[in-house]
Amino acid sequence: MTTTINYSSMNIAAAITINYSIIFYTSCQEKGEFNVNSKNNKMELLGNAPIPKALMAMGIPTMLGMMVNAIYNLVDAYFVGGLGTSQMGAISVVYPLGQVVVGLGLLFGNGAASYLSRLLGNGDKEKADKVASTALYSSITVGAIMIIFSVIFLQPILKLLGATDSIMPYAITYASIYIVSCIFNVFNVTMNNIVTSEGAAKTTMLALMAGAILNIGLDPVFIYVLDMGVAGAAIATAISQIVSTLVYLTFVLRKKSVYNFKIKNCTFTKEIMSEIFKIGIPTLVFQILTSLSISLVNTQARPYGDSVIAGMGAVTRVVSMGSLMVFGFIKGFQPIAGYSYGAKKFDRLHEAIKTSIIWSTAFCVIYGLVLTIFSKGIISHFTKGDLEMIRVGTQSLRINGISFILFGFYTVYSSLFLALGKGLAGFILGACRQGICFVPVILILPMFWGINGILYVQPIADVLSAIITIFMALHLHQELDVTKQKFLSEKAG
Numbered sequence: 429m430t431t432t433i434n435y436s437s438m439n440i441a442a443a444i445t446i447n448y449s450i451i452f453y454t455s456c457q458e459k460g461e462f463n464v465n466s467k468n469n470k471m472e473l474l475g476n477a478p479i480p481k482a483l484m485a486m487g488i489p490t491m492l493g494m495m496v497n498a499i500y501n502l503v504d505a506y507f508v509g510g511l512g513t514s515q516m517g518a519i520s521v522v523y524p525l526g527q528v529v530v531g532l533g534l535l536f537g538n539g540a541a542s543y544l545s546r547l548l549g550n551g552d553k554e555k556a557d558k559v560a561s562t563a564l565y566s567s568i569t570v571g572a573i574m575i576i577f578s579v580i581f582l583q584p585i586l587k588l589l590g591a592t593d594s595i596m597p598y599a600i601t602y603a604s605i606y607i608v609s610c611i612f613n614v615f616n617v618t619m620n621n622i623v624t625s626e627g628a629a630k631t632t633m634l635a636l637m638a639g640a641i642l643n644i645g646l647d648p649v650f651i652y653v654l655d656m657g658v659a660g661a662a663i664a665t666a667i668s669q670i671v672s673t674l675v676y677l678t679f680v681l682r683k684k685s686v687y688n689f690k691i692k693n694c695t696f697t698k699e700i701m702s703e704i705f706k707i708g709i710p711t712l713v714f715q716i717l718t719s720l721s722i723s724l725v726n727t728q729a730r731p732y733g734d735s736v737i738a739g740m741g742a743v744t745r746v747v748s749m750g751s752l753m754v755f756g757f758i759k760g761f762q763p764i765a766g767y768s769y770g771a772k773k774f775d776r777l778h779e780a781i782k783t784s785i786i787w788s789t790a791f792c793v794i795y796g797l798v799l800t801i802f803s804k805g806i807i808s809h810f811t812k813g814d815l816e817m818i819r820v821g822t823q824s825l826r827i828n829g830i831s832f833i834l835f836g837f838y839t840v841y842s843s844l845f846l847a848l849g850k851g852l853a854g855f856i857l858g859a860c861r862q863g864i865c866f867v868p869v870i871l872i873l874p875m876f877w878g879i880n881g882i883l884y885v886q887p888i889a890d891v892l893s894a895i896i897t898i899f900m901a902l903h904l905h906q907e908l909d910v911t912k913q914k915f916l917s918e919k920a921g
Contacts, residue, residue: 487760496636498749507647509810517734518598520741521591524719529610531715533617536567539708541621561693571614590726602658609666619676639672717862739821742810750795766847774912788836799829824883831887834894865892
């Protein structure tokens with residue numbers, strides 16, 4: 429084994445993280461803290477349970493699941509980094525394409541989840557079966573079409589995503605396997621959301637954990653022991669995704685799910701599709717914007733060489749792990765906020781907002797400081813000695829760590845608007861960080877500031893998004909105060 433990376437330490441660290449997550453989650457389940465599997469318990473958490481308890485029960489399982497999902501990307505980047513800068517650059521270039529494909533799973537899965545929960549709550553099992561089946565088979569069909577299109581036009585797509593001549597061969601090798609295997613990931617992401625809607629958190633956790641642990645074990649075997657390089661990384665990820673798929677299939681075939689996933693249940697009515705797309709399309713747009721931002725960074729970095737592309741790719745994965753964990757926690761905040769608003773429990777809503785901001789910001793401060801203080805050491809793990817990649821990655825990660833402190837505050841409010849049914853405001857705020865603020869900056873700033881315009885684009889977008897959030901949040905709270913006073917007056921009268 430020629431690499432100088434101590435990949436065994438990565439195995440140990442990731443495995444410890446995952447195992448601790450399992451132990452933590454299991455212990456909480458045994459105490460009854462995360463028992464949200466019944467309608468009554470869920471309603472109690474949403475409407476009456478202390479906010480800290482409700483946020484823990486609703487948010488922690490999803491947060492841990494998101495963390496595991498991020499580990500996939502980190503592990504691949506870590507081991508591939510030992511092969512060389514061009515190889516690392518290859519998976520950085522392919523990453524946004526994979527995210528768009530997986531976004532189709534989010535489109536149908538996340539889009540259907542909230543509707544499914546409402547249907548189960550109303551006891552409409554027949555329609556729930558139709559929605560679940562429609563979402564699942566639609567995601568697989570559309571995902572397959574997207575994958576075929578991507579494979580046919582793979583080289584021009586990779587060129588568009590920022591692949592240099594030296595990166596292209598590795599990118600094609602990796603993407604040819606990885607993108608095809610994404611059909612399993614589309615299935616997994618869709619099922620993740622559907623299964624979560626029926627309260628089967630353990631199944632979701634098992635599927636994610638099994639895949640992640642297997643990926644950690646297989647990566648060094650296929651990449652280094654079998655000497656398969658980037659192809660080995662893609663194969664390891666593919667096998668891991670297949671195992672996660674088997675967990676979900678076992679759950680369904682053993683009749684553990686409340687839903688019946690039958691093709692004949694697929695019903696493409698206006699009502700069902702509109703309910704799915706109402707939440708699903710904004711989710712897909714956010715995913716596309718994320719992929720677009722990464723692609724623009726790669727494209728702008730291409731003139732500066734493979735080291736810059738690889739360095740920015742490593743930064744993206746490290747920061748994404750923290751942001752995905754915040755997103756996971758906020759998914760628990762959303763239903764509490766929506767329920768409290770609908771029930772006119774304004775004090776409970778304010779408490780949920782305040783607590784979520786404090787908790788998410790505290791996490792972001794700790795995570796951001798770790799990234800800032802240990803930036804050089806973290807980036808060094810993704811290369812076997814490329815000094816330029818380390819320099820660029822360290823500089824970018826340090827400033828990204830500082831701006832990440834704002835992420836929790838921004839994310840709470842972007843999710844809050846959607847939870848309160850304020851779709852347009854939620855969509856605008858949600859699109860700020862990776863779209864409205866990011867795109868103009870990445871297109872303009874490098875022309876005047878060179879490579880620094882690339883390294884600092886995300887922190888600048890973070891600050892701009894936070895400023896916009898402050899103004900929108902102040903307006904929202906004024907509106908909530910007026911609504912509260914009106915409700916109290918009507919109640920008193």
